[in-house]
Amino acid sequence: MRAFLAVFFCASLLGGCAGKSSDPSGTWINQAAIDAATEGGNLREALLAYGPNLEWRIQPQRQLATYSNGFEQGEGRLLGEAGKGWRVDFYADHHEYLSLSGDQLLQAASDTWPEQHFARPATPAVANAPLGGSFEQALYGAYLGGSWTIMQGLGEGGLVLFQPDGRVEGLPGTERYALCLAGDCAAMSGESDSIWLQLAEQGQTWLFERDDQHLSIFTALNRAQSDEMPDYHKGELHWRLERTSH
Structure with missing residues (x-):
């Protein structure tokens, strides 16, 4: 029983x-x-x-x-x-x-x-x-694993590693990153993808494009007024990286 x-x-x-x-x-x-x-x-x-x-x-x-x-x-x-x-x-x-x-x-x-x-x-x-x-x-x-080489921009020729825990190595002026997946950051960047790059307590939004072998990071130009939610649009190319290994 x-x-x-x-x-x-x-x-x-x-x-x-x-x-x-x-x-x-x-x-x-x-x-x-x-x-x-x-x-x-x-x-x-x-x-x-x-x-x-x-x-x-x-x-x-x-x-x-x-x-x-x-x-x-x-x-x-x-x-x-x-x-x-x-x-x-x-x-x-x-x-x-x-x-x-x-x-x-x-x-x-x-x-x-x-x-x-x-x-x-x-x-x-x-x-x-x-x-x-x-x-x-x-x-x-x-999405960003493996080794990337800076082909254009500050640190050209250097090796960049994006770690799964949000750390980044080799990208000048940057020690952490976060990809925008949804929410306010998505609304601010419209149809573009955005990434947050940070050094110590200071960080800012950048826009990016990626295919399997290349990652292009652009300055995010804010067209909104000071009292409005940011409205980011693609500015000049700041870095272009090429994936050298997965």
């Missing part, structure tokens, strides 16, 4: 004790969006085409599911649905539906966006890591 109750109890807990294949616990990233971004073209368009959500963190024990879209974060209550996976309840009667298919987490299509696919990150998420950090680390490594 006790054995039966134990099995019944496990089965009642959001899919039960059926092993990894039925356990959604942990961090999931939108690998399809990363793959699309690395092929070239506009970064934010690629992310949006396969998003908008970029990372899920699932905690069945707490009946909690959280997501990041690169700008906003949402937290909902995770509820199991017999034979259907899980429902995530948010405020204002908003719901998302999740399920497992092989080694992927699927977010069901809705009136707002298509079905989205998520995978476990190749590098396991660090405990207490910020939500969205695993996606950023995977994106940065795939």
